Amino acid sequence: MSRHNTRNKNKRPRADESASPSYAALKRIHSTGAITQDDIRQLYSVWKPVCQGCHGNTKDSPNCFCGLIPTTGGARKTGLWQKNGEHVGSLGPDPSKDLRASTETPAGLTNLGATCYANSILQCLYMNTSFRSGIFSLEPDILKKQPVLDQLARLFAQLHSSKMAFIDSAPFIKTLELDNGVQQDSHEFLTLFLSLLERSLSYSKVTVAKTIVQDLFRGSVSHVTRCSSCGRDSEASSKMEDFYELELNIKGLSNLEESLDDYLSVEALNGENQYSCESCQKRVDATRCIKLRSLPPVVNFQLKRYVFLPKTTTKKKISSSFSFPGQLDMGKRLSDPSSNYIYDLAAILIHKGSAANSGHYVAHIKDESNGHWWEFDDECVSSLGFHPFGEKPGKSSDKADQKSEGTSTEGSVANGNNSSHHEAALTSNMGEMFSSTDAYMLMYKRSSKDENGIKSNNIVEASNSSLPRHLMDEIDALNASCVNECGEYLSKKDNLLASIQERRQEVKSVITEAPATPDDDSYFWISLDWLRQWADNATPPSSIDNSPIQCEHGKVPASKVTSMKRLSAKAWEKLLSKVRIFSICWILFLRIVSLTRFA
Ligand SMILES: [Zn+2]
Ligand SMILES: [Zn+2]
Ligand SMILES: [Zn+2]
The missing domain is CATH 3.90.70.10 (Cysteine proteinases)
Incomplete structure (x- = not known):
């Protein structure tokens, strides 16, 4: 594993290692076979002072709980600490946005x-x-x-x-x-x-x-054809034709007046287009145009x-x-x-x-x-x-x-x-x-x-203040x-925000109480991974799982110290009131056999 390699590469030189207090403690344990409280304090970094704030989270100190929750007013991209608007977004669109x-x-x-x-x-x-x-x-x-x-x-x-x-x-x-x-x-x-x-x-x-x-x-309009010889209109000219719209040319025309002029313009019927006049009884020059008879x-x-x-x-x-x-x-x-x-x-x-x-x-x-x-x-x-x-x-x-x-x-x-x-x-x-x-x-x-x-048009301006009953009932x-629907959405939204707020308070109160001072002997080890999950997820895990920091025998090896935190008894009690215990580690045994690689 790359992680292992990195660790090996970064391993301090033997001279420094042999001079470190941890090395001295291990050596003593190895030779005497006895473990003292001081050895535990040393090997598990219990002695480190409670962190007063650092960048991110210091893995070297089990007494650092920094960065597990965002700072006041801060937000995260996902999970419990994302913006309220994003939590609400999970409910789907707000139907009240579609209201007039x-x-x-x-x-x-x-x-x-x-x-x-x-x-x-x-x-x-x-x-x-x-x-x-x-x-x-x-x-x-x-x-x-x-x-x-x-x-x-x-x-x-x-x-x-x-x-x-x-x-x-x-x-x-x-x-x-x-x-x-x-x-x-x-x-x-x-x-x-x-x-x-x-x-x-x-x-x-x-x-x-x-x-x-x-x-x-x-x-109504009529199509009027007028004989240029006798000046009479064709019979069809008196025929009224209904219209519901007037179709106007705009090609080459720049405004409505020009288009209306074009629509009502007089067309000459000459040459091949001559018109056969009923009165003159022959084909004659004529004019044709549309006449506007009545307007709606x-x-x-x-x-x-x-x-x-x-x-x-x-x-x-x-x-x-x-x-x-x-x-x-x-x-x-x-x-x-x-x-x-x-x-x-x-x-x-x-x-x-x-x-x-x-x-x-x-x-x-x-x-x-x-x-x-x-x-x-x-x-x-x-x-x-x-x-x-x-x-x-x-x-x-x-x-x-x-x-x-x-x-x-x-x-x-x-x-x-x-x-x-x-x-x-x-x-x-x-x-x-x-x-x-x-x-x-x-x-x-x-x-x-x-x-x-x-007055001339038989239009009644009716009041629109109310709809007839048969339509109103449906509306x-x-x-x-x-x-x-809007009410349901609103109450869902309120409930969601309230539960988010409650969860955040719960997480905050545990994290605030979390650090145990180095001298405090009533503390509990907790998996950092698990604690992170619990502090970060909108829906928290239902039970504490400390298996990531335990060895196959159910003990907590000193080598896991960077993956765990020292939780105060007060925070532990609070946590227990919220979640079940799946795997608990509070009694520590050091197994010399697991430390032989230091020898
Ligand atoms: Zn810190
Ligand atoms: Zn004529
Ligand atoms: Zn073991």
Whole structure:
């Protein structure tokens, strides 16, 4: 064994050894065959003074108990003396960390990978108080018959009143996937989802719920073809077509006004594209355009950020900066212009990442009730203050705001675009302008200051202070089990810390009493290894094991003195009250035969 070799190498020269008191004692014992108390004191280093503090633990002195426990305030990496936080960590995650600060803070939705864009849409719909009220007002028997509505109502109820900081949207998404009408495409999701809801809601008899989708999101356009010769519109031009979102080009366009101009622009039908006029009875030059006939209370603009590349049959993301106003006048865009259509920015849906089919979806949504903006990033919801992209650092000391600034910048860097992700500038008439390189959908809500707007639309602003009974019962049960789980964790944690504290006190009291003065004859030998284990482990060994310091005959050879400590009777008694004795060594016999190598 290497240990042996080292010892042999370090063996003191024979001249010194023969001069040492131990050598003299051994020699005397060998020749007389008698052992005195003084011999024991000498050979077992009993005479050494009680150590008053040294670096680590002095093996040469059985009266040194240093380093067995950390100094006051100190901690170890493992065992009894590791930090309290690490002990608590062994209990697993603290469920109270998953609780919402308050129901004033919106809850997040768990990420489901492929359908994570759905979370953004769900949050937008939930944050729309009219839509939310409509869903909450649904009759229980309709919920029973319409699984999508049932799951949506449950999801909304949890977002509304759950104590949890994030809600599992899986049950709802599963129900959606069962329906062939909703495919997994972020671009089409909203339209398909709204039409599915519209169908399901039509069975309801509750007025505010039955047509909530149409009442909130449906507007109409017509495709107008006008003959350049007779000036008449085609028959089809008077046909109204419903829309639930307006798809706008952004390629080569820098802001929402330009995109709307493009959307409503007049196209000339000349040459090969000539139009056959019903009145003129011949092919003539004509113009074609989209006319905005009516506007819903909530207008969704889909920004065509993903362009199809025919060569590679893939989609490419346009990551150019696009700006949009905080307030938008849509009245002037109507085929019948009106001054009563002022809209406020209500939500921005953002796609982070450069690939069209992957990346990460987040939503910035305004709380209608107080104008507060929130970033919904799956489970995480962070405050943006009163600005859709967070208040500028310096203006605000709110950490959540600055965090969101940081992540926004990361997003645009990942796109290879180092320009600012968003910026705001004041314009004189329509308030602030915002810009983003990643926004793919904008939601505008008709301004509440626009009195006529509210009256002209059959939307009831219901109070959301309480959930209907049938939903509340379920949430109450969920919350109760949540509170219960937190309570159980807390008591487990308290018990653990109390038992750790008790163990530490126990170890401290034994170690403090441990040293026996050299003159004290009532002492006990204890294995240093065992004592170390007992002092260091959160769960101590149940019995004292002194076998490491004993020879095959059950005696304690002097050669083991560096592996053992001299324990005072007081400390021994204390120790015995805690643990059983497995192997005890308190009577010493020196066996001359074991010392022959010194001769
Ligand atoms: Zn010491
Ligand atoms: Zn004509
Ligand atoms: Zn022996």
